[in-house]
Amino acid sequence: MFRGSLHWCISNMIIAFDTVAESFRQMRTPVVPNLSDLFEMDGMLGMSSFDDYNDDEPIVDIWIMQDYECKVWALKYRVEIPYAELTLQFGLFYPRDCVVFTSWVGDVVVLVPFGRWLLQLDVGGRLVASFEDRGGLIGQPHQLKQTLVQHTFFPTLEGYVVNDWPFI
Template sequence: MAEAAPLLPGLPNDITIWEILLRLTPKPLLRCRAVCPAWRRATSDRDFLLAHHARQPALPLLYGDTDDLLSMDIITCDNWAADKLQSPSRDLTTPLASFRKRGERRLSICNPATRQYAPLHQLRGFKLLGMYPHGPTGDYRLLLYLKADAQSSTYVFTLGSGLPPRHIRGPDAKELELINSRGSLLFHGSLHWHADNLIMVFDTTAESFRQMHSPIVSGHVIAGLFEMGDMLAMFSLNDEETIVDIWVMRDYQGQVWASKGWVEFPIQELMAQSEDLGSCWEVEATYWDGDLLVLAKFDNGSLHQVDIAGKLVDSFRHRLLCPTPLRLKQSLVSHTFFPALEGYVVNAPPFI
């Protein structure tokens, strides 16, 4: 069999595909498919797309209020974790995620990178705790809970299966309310939530809950989890709303935490931009390309990006735009469950 013609003259295809094309972000990669059939085949291969997805950073999402009831109320901020905090974009390139339309308890599923969307009519009334790939089956599943009167129950829903949500044994009602207050973090094959000085963990293989220790945090008003390299990390805002403390779990199995330092807000510099700064009421931390960055939302509607040295990287003013604990990785992988969902569309509202 004749060897395939090189995609780029003078370079082996292994280098072109796995060292060059693999490093592109989704938009340029999609444009490469228009070069010729060989480029389209190379950039559409599932193994390549899975490897490409694995290289993408887990970018934070921002929540944007809108009067358009047909649009999604969760949006990305392009390159938030890079060098510049830019204005939000409706041309999203985020990965698979679950969303709730503003003013409704109706979940939908979408992949903005491939512009696939489907409502989840059968989940009306359910609340989303997290989404995860189920390793043994390869399914994508949603972890849900349903509150009826004073009772709360936990469920698992397999996307595209056609089966109703399956009841599983979960935490008590109080713990469910706590972990519902923040988004989950998928780490080491489990979903994690920080709640009330403990960490609730959902093993996505066994589909069971357990608890882990968290650093002892007293007098802190906001706390949350994030991934820092290959370690589970946690941030918390102090009572004075001036310092974000950072911890990392150096030994996951032994649940050993260590202080990683702190980020001090440049309050004087922020006040110089606006006399009416107000209180800090939303904070998120993220780790990207070796740098720790903090995004803080203040009462006056301003968003500020600060690095670990306390240096103000950028500012953005938008009263109705808020950080969320959600993290999404861009993905061009086509998921087979989409066509099995009622109301499935491609290149249709809410993307157009």
């Protein structure tokens, strides 16, 4: 949900459904080689595209819609995944889709499935964290967005972690 509308990518188009007016509209995406994922970044609509056509150096492009009304896109980051370096550390790599999102503190996070590992990279392509799949890690094409209002009684609940990420 962004600006009161639900958004999703279909090929090179974004379909937006305005939940108040109950109407649809279309927007063009930037020209990207593969399917893209949408997310919110810095109060703007963001889009990531994983380019695995060059197996030697897979790339994640991160776009932002600078002007929502005029539908103006700008390339914000180009994350080059260090294939050779990661292969030495984590074994064989078969390029697959990745997930891009912004953390609660505003950092852009890139999650890349890498063999039996899930790797967290920053926008410079540097490894931040790694998580080994021991049979329980299942990827889903869904993103978590915390929407609960932070009431004053939350921190007083025993065992409640108010400022921590739920998964990472």
